[in-house]
Amino acid sequence: MAKVKTFDFDTLSNHAGQRPDKETGSRAVPIYQTASYVFRDSDAGAAMFNIERGGHVYSRISNPTTAVLEERISALEGGVGAVATSSGQAAVFNAIATLVDQGGHIVSSYALYGGTHNLMEYTLPRFGITTTFVDPNDIEGFKKAIKPETRLIFGETVANPKTEVLNIPEVAKIAHDNHIPLVVDSTTTTPYLIKPFDLGADIVVHSATKFLSGHGTSMAGLIVDGGVFDWESTDKFPQMTEKYEGFHNLSFTEEFGPAAFISRVRNEAARDFGACLAPHSSFLVLNGTETLSVRMDKHISNTNKVVDYLVGHDMVEWVSHPNLKDHPNHDLAKELLPKGSTAVFSFGIKGGREIGQVFIDRLDLFSNLANIGDAKSLVIHPASTTHQRMTVEALEEAGISEGLIRLSIGIESVDDLIEDLEKGFRTASKALKK
Amino acid sequence: MYIDVDNHKTYIATGSKEHIDGNMGMTFIHGTAMDHTVWTLAGRHFARRGLNILAVDLPGHGRSEGDVIPSIEGMADWVVKALDASGQDKTIIVGHSMGSLVAFDVAARYPDRIKHLAMVGTSIPMPVGDLLLDSAKEDKDVAKEMVNFWSHSQAAHLGGSQVPGTWMIGKLGRLLERSGPGVIYNDLKACHDYVDGVERSKQIQAPTLFILGEDDFMTPVRNAKELVENIPQSSTVMLPNCGHAIVNEAPNEMLDALATIV
Numbered sequence: 042m043a044k045v046k047t048f049d050f051d052t053l054s055n056h057a058g059q060r061p062d063k064e065t066g067s068r069a070v071p072i073y074q075t076a077s078y079v080f081r082d083s084d085a086g087a088a089m090f091n092i093e094r095g096g097h098v099y100s101r102i103s104n105p106t107t108a109v110l111e112e113r114i115s116a117l118e119g120g121v122g123a124v125a126t127s128s129g130q131a132a133v134f135n136a137i138a139t140l141v142d143q144g145g146h147i148v149s150s151y152a153l154y155g156g157t158h159n160l161m162e163y164t165l166p167r168f169g170i171t172t173t174f175v176d177p178n179d180i181e182g183f184k185k186a187i188k189p190e191t192r193l194i195f196g197e198t199v200a201n202p203k204t205e206v207l208n209i210p211e212v213a214k215i216a217h218d219n220h221i222p223l224v225v226d227s228t229t230t231t232p233y234l235i236k237p238f239d240l241g242a243d244i245v246v247h248s249a250t251k252f253l254s255g256h257g258t259s260m261a262g263l264i265v266d267g268g269v270f271d272w273e274s275t276d277k278f279p280q281m282t283e284k285y286e287g288f289h290n291l292s293f294t295e296e297f298g299p300a301a302f303i304s305r306v307r308n309e310a311a312r313d314f315g316a317c318l319a320p321h322s323s324f325l326v327l328n329g330t331e332t333l334s335v336r337m338d339k340h341i342s343n344t345n346k347v348v349d350y351l352v353g354h355d356m357v358e359w360v361s362h363p364n365l366k367d368h369p370n371h372d373l374a375k376e377l378l379p380k381g382s383t384a385v386f387s388f389g390i391k392g393g394r395e396i397g398q399v400f401i402d403r404l405d406l407f408s409n410l411a412n413i414g415d416a417k418s419l420v421i422h423p424a425s426t427t428h429q430r431m432t433v434e435a436l437e438e439a440g441i442s443e444g445l446i447r448l449s450i451g452i453e454s455v456d457d458l459i460e461d462l463e464k465g466f467r468t469a470s471k472a473l474k475k
Numbered sequence: 476m477y478i479d480v481d482n483h484k485t486y487i488a489t490g491s492k493e494h495i496d497g498n499m500g501m502t503f504i505h506g507t508a509m510d511h512t513v514w515t516l517a518g519r520h521f522a523r524r525g526l527n528i529l530a531v532d533l534p535g536h537g538r539s540e541g542d543v544i545p546s547i548e549g550m551a552d553w554v555v556k557a558l559d560a561s562g563q564d565k566t567i568i569v570g571h572s573m574g575s576l577v578a579f580d581v582a583a584r585y586p587d588r589i590k591h592l593a594m595v596g597t598s599i600p601m602p603v604g605d606l607l608l609d610s611a612k613e614d615k616d617v618a619k620e621m622v623n624f625w626s627h628s629q630a631a632h633l634g635g636s637q638v639p640g641t642w643m644i645g646k647l648g649r650l651l652e653r654s655g656p657g658v659i660y661n662d663l664k665a666c667h668d669y670v671d672g673v674e675r676s677k678q679i680q681a682p683t684l685f686i687l688g689e690d691d692f693m694t695p696v697r698n699a700k701e702l703v704e705n706i707p708q709s710s711t712v713m714l715p716n717c718g719h720a721i722v723n724e725a726p727n728e729m730l731d732a733l734a735t736i737v
Contacts, residue, residue: 045620047644048632057642060635093520094727095637103639111640121646122638268649291491296519298512298537299649300641307640 050117050233055331058112072324073105091289092296092308102311106320110327114253114263117232117330118245121268122303124311125261125323129228129248130156131316132262136224136246138314139306140278141192143169148186148193150177150207151438152200154248155428157226158435161195174438177205178369184215192277194223198230198237199374199383201413202423202447203440204361206370206377213241220275228252229383229413233337238267240377244302251414252384255329255336259322266303281305287313336416339452341381346455347448347462351388356400356466356473358389358444384450385413387423392473393444397422400469401446406453406461418451418458477538478560485557486511486538488530490522499590500563501737503530504554506572506596506722507622507662508654509647510537513571513722516638517730521737529566531557533577535658543661547573547669551580558588567736569593571722572694573666576601580669583678591736593684595729596691596719598698599672603663611660618659619651628690628718636723643723676705683709686732688717688724710735 048056059070078097080086088094097103111123126132137160141147149161151174161172175182177196187194194216196207207225216223222243227235231252237245247253249261272281272294281301284290288308293301311317329336348362363374363382374382390397401409407420411427421427428441436442450458478485488511501521503514511518511530518528533550534541544550554577558566567590570578575597582592610618624632627644636643651659683706687696696713703709712732717725 045617045624047624053633056633058634060630060633087523088520088730091519091523093516093523094730095516095639096727097639105639108636108639109634112634112636112642115640115642115645116634119645120642121649122641124640268645269652289491295488296491296512296515298510299653300646303640 051334053113053116054333057116058109070106070109070324070327072320074320076100100320101315101317102307104317104320104323107318107323110323111263113327113330114232114247114249115265118265119236119238119267120245120265121300123263123265124303124306125249125263125318127262127316127318128260129246129250129262130160132246132248132264133157133226134160135306135310135314135316136244136264137165137170137193139280139302139310140222141170142280144190145170146188146191147172147195148183148191149174150196150200150205151175152177152203152205153197153439154201154226154228155423155431158428159430162435177207180208180211180215183212187215187219187221191219191221193221195226197226197228198235199363199378201229201385202387202445204363204368204383204386206363206374206382208373209237209240209242209377213243216243217241220277222270229385230378231333231337233334234378234380234382238269243267243270249326250412252337252340253329253333254326255332255414255416256325257412257415257417259325261318261322261326264303264306266300268299270302272301336452340384340450343452343455343458344381344384344386344450347450347458348386350459350462354466356391356470358391360386360388362386385447387445387447389442389444390446390469392469394422394424396469396473397444397446399472400465403465403468404461405464406458407448413449415449416452418453419449421447423447478557480553480557480560481541483534483539483541485534485540485560486532487557487561488514488518488528490518490520490528490530492522492528494527494561495525496562498525498527500558500566501526501528502554502558502563502566502568503528504568504570504574504577505533505536506574507666508536508619508651508659510650512537512650516726517733520730521733524737526567526737527563529557529561529563535655543658545661545665547576547580547665550577550665551584554581555585555588564588565590567591567593569595569733571595572597572719573662576666576669576672579672579679580675582681582683583675586678586680589681591684592679592681593686593733593736595686596688596694596721597685597702598694599676599702600670600698601666601694603667608660608663608667611663614656614660619648622659623648623651625692626718626720628688628716628724630690630716631718631720631724637725637727643720647720647723673701673705676702679706681708682736684732684736685709685711686721686729687711687713688719688721689713689715690717691719693719
């Protein structure tokens, strides 16, 4: 049987969402640095305000440069549409706020970026939204944690920093059996390494600050709607299925069908919470997407070599990466992430926190900073930085020990990277012997 | 809102406005394996301008109950019943693709009910190739993929949606995937079998607007030529760089064109 040939990933990552500017012929996506847009006439203005015409009204809600990015990531993920946000954290919050009301509940993997954990553990309860955290490897745990008021399951595709791989097909089944969506954060994997929608996820969020942008230049986030979840299979989502007084009694499922969720995100979360992405940042992320596959291949190949180097090093107590056979998700990663799982992983250094700091401070190429997914290699000590607000118990639960060091492997020469790490270990070894 | 047609619960989108007695109706009919959501922007627009909108889900499509109807003529008879059930004596009727054949057939056989006809992405006849029909008959996913692929212009396969942030290929693909077993074959076969259209075009009395995509692979513009010539009061809006899925690719231009007949 014939197979329909559509554009490949590398073509979409360079072109999707853009039609060259008719007036100027600009090949690069123009930066529309504008807050608002002149209406053709009063009726056209009224029409755009009332979702009768396509177009842009005000850059908090949509912007032509940002719209290219939204389409491009949606195309790469295989979704129906996307909304860009001012950061990955804003993407997570807006996705949750669209689906969960006061009194609602989330079931989340406990293997999370520290900022997401903080949001769920400390901040959302202020608004009456609680979270039960479960071991991502305990599939039954997800099922047991679901309550009548649970509105979504959340997890990271490959968690930061301990590299737990979410079993998306199995967790999605649990979610769907309970008529709730699975929301996944695919920041560390990008659509190049995994396609969560193909595996059963319903909504994907990204911190585009990381690999999508790829150069550590911009804060950005994205929410992508897979367009498959049946909001009308349950009465749990009146915000999707019932008339919305905040938009002239619009019913999102009735009017937008497969695009109901993302339409609600744009017409409520983007409009009312205001965490919009700056057009210049959109431009920078778009530049990043053009080289996404090339960079990810290099990130992964470098990571493979660095992991092999670390495993054999006498200053290293353990390495947590799905490449390794002793990783609990080694087989799952091979199945779900055949091109490679992640360039962000962690290892334990002998001597704990103090020796770890000596090691980090000696590195020249690896930058000690709070980010991942840069073209340049990065290092950090999570227990004292990104995850410092977590309690000792929560850190233990997430497997983040005092000696854990997180690496984000860049695309420099891997020989130079290994030499840099070796310098750090030599200095750390001397400090350990003192 | 839901109405009863032939003892089946039938959905019609009203553009988020309630109908007003005595106002002109504007009826929208979707294409193969689609539903009312393809008309959301247009429906909301003309509802705000005071028309009573009936963007129907044909039986077995979208939210409407009942079995699919195997012929264009049968669908046209059903649309007239839907007009009766919703109290619309006379209407502007707009159809896309298969829906354009249905709208055309209503206009040809029930001329008193139609004030104006608009055919979007259309041709008569509307033959469907064996490869697609056979795939659809077996309910293979590739049939929906083919419809989605050929419905969009080459340009649209790289995006550029007028609705910000929308990936058109993904959105239409999901809509097609939602259609029930056998629906896509039923609809494609109905289009394929509607062969009397050119002859019937001589019965059309209503002013007729054609909205055509220059890059339409599904219903090439050349196949609409005879139809256009047969209808005395016809006008054509040709959309450059636009494929068959005009509702998806060029909703603004479609809206502007439709505004000329309201």
